[in-house]
Amino acid sequence: MQQEVLLALLAKEPSYGYELRARLRKALGPLGDAMNPGHVYVTLTRLEKAGLVASERPKGSDPGDTPDRPDRKVYQLTADGQQRVAEWLAEVSWPKPDLAEFHLKLIAATTAGLADPLSIVDAQRRELLRRLREAQRAALTEPDGSDAGLLLEGIVLRLQADLRWLEACEQSWTGRRSGS
Amino acid sequence: MSDTDTDHAVLWTRGLRKHYGQGEGLVRAVDGVDLDVARGETVAVMGPSGCGKSTLLHLLGGLDRPSGGEVWLAGRRIDGIGERALARVRRREVGFVFQAFHLMDELTAVENVELPALLGGRSAGTARRRAVDLLDRVGLADRAGFLPAALSGGQRQRVAIARALSNEPLVLFADEPTGNLDSASTLDVLRLFDHLHEAGQTLVIVTHDARIAATADRLIAMRDGQFVEETRLTGGSTGRLSALVGLEG
Numbered sequence: 001m002q003q004e005v006l007l008a009l010l011a012k013e014p015s016y017g018y019e020l021r022a023r024l025r026k027a028l029g030p031l032g033d034a035m036n037p038g039h040v041y042v043t044l045t046r047l048e049k050a051g052l053v054a055s056e057r058p059k060g061s062d063p064g065d066t067p068d069r070p071d072r073k074v075y076q077l078t079a080d081g082q083q084r085v086a087e088w089l090a091e092v093s094w095p096k097p098d099l100a101e102f103h104l105k106l107i108a109a110t111t112a113g114l115a116d117p118l119s120i121v122d123a124q125r126r127e128l129l130r131r132l133r134e135a136q137r138a139a140l141t142e143p144d145g146s147d148a149g150l151l152l153e154g155i156v157l158r159l160q161a162d163l164r165w166l167e168a169c170e171q172s173w174t175g176r177r178s179g180s
Numbered sequence: 181m182s183d184t185d186t187d188h189a190v191l192w193t194r195g196l197r198k199h200y201g202q203g204e205g206l207v208r209a210v211d212g213v214d215l216d217v218a219r220g221e222t223v224a225v226m227g228p229s230g231c232g233k234s235t236l237l238h239l240l241g242g243l244d245r246p247s248g249g250e251v252w253l254a255g256r257r258i259d260g261i262g263e264r265a266l267a268r269v270r271r272r273e274v275g276f277v278f279q280a281f282h283l284m285d286e287l288t289a290v291e292n293v294e295l296p297a298l299l300g301g302r303s304a305g306t307a308r309r310r311a312v313d314l315l316d317r318v319g320l321a322d323r324a325g326f327l328p329a330a331l332s333g334g335q336r337q338r339v340a341i342a343r344a345l346s347n348e349p350l351v352l353f354a355d356e357p358t359g360n361l362d363s364a365s366t367l368d369v370l371r372l373f374d375h376l377h378e379a380g381q382t383l384v385i386v387t388h389d390a391r392i393a394a395t396a397d398r399l400i401a402m403r404d405g406q407f408v409e410e411t412r413l414t415g416g417s418t419g420r421l422s423a424l425v426g427l428e429g
Contacts, residue, residue, distance in 0.1 A: 129413055130413055132391065133413050136370065139367070140374055160391065163390045
């Protein structure tokens, strides 16, 4: 998870860490289940050290609390944090699956005679189909128009694209094998 | 292949072949296929166009006769039975869903769905009640009186699925059922197949749509008339999805 995501969630108003977690879970649906609950607090602590957020303990909280317990603190953006959020929103970023690594794997395996490229493609396809199945099953249980459903749709479409590329790999390597 | 496997299989084939033409022009559309489909299982057969998957489906459902090999349905061999007996199998024991829906344009949704039951000799009242139930099951109870032309592609395909279920088929065969559908309608059909699967319906789907293939328990890859790979998709890799959207596991 990018630090900037938490910063952006704080842009609306100062929040407790658990509130940020709840908002993430709502936006991510079942995918948020895999998130380590402590991750939000670790990230907040890092952001505070970097001067991008500031924290304070709300008045009236139990004075017996350990003062630096992150789950007792309200976090807010600093001016630097606000600046960073603005930069992040303006950035064009789009996470990419590592196609180059897979592509080079096929080439290296074939060149060195280490493995059959088609069985590497088959293994990759099996894994992608399992993920597609999983994403689809999760998507089917989401109500129409849910935020998490939209995210899952994105995964499904990406996996479909990857599977089509694997088909192209298969065709190409089948051709090279029979041509050699 | 042990006896135990065929005990649980509702449909199986041995050495199934369909060849067309001869000499230089010989086409081996299906070339020695052994398939076992367990009761309640969803099997998807995937492959490029021309790999023989539609021909295979026709052989399995008795729409076409093989050149060789055996097809067994519910413990009975059907590849060599007479025309009338085979027609009876098609009417009573299997259901078909096609890419192009094949609904009767001049009949309403409910009339399309009740047709197989009427042809099968059920009374008009029984056939209608069942058709209404089935339309409800596919989420189209409120479209019973609509002609196909007034329905969306996804709705037409759901009517076609309801019709295919009207004789309570042992096996439901689907040939590219999402081939003519947009993404949202595809999801409706996927959801419906998922419900049917949960309800214990045996499904055999041929497709090149990875989305529908991914709903299957088992995926078979077909190339040049032969099965080249088989993958069990159940099980899976829970939690790995998060990495795909940039979330840490």
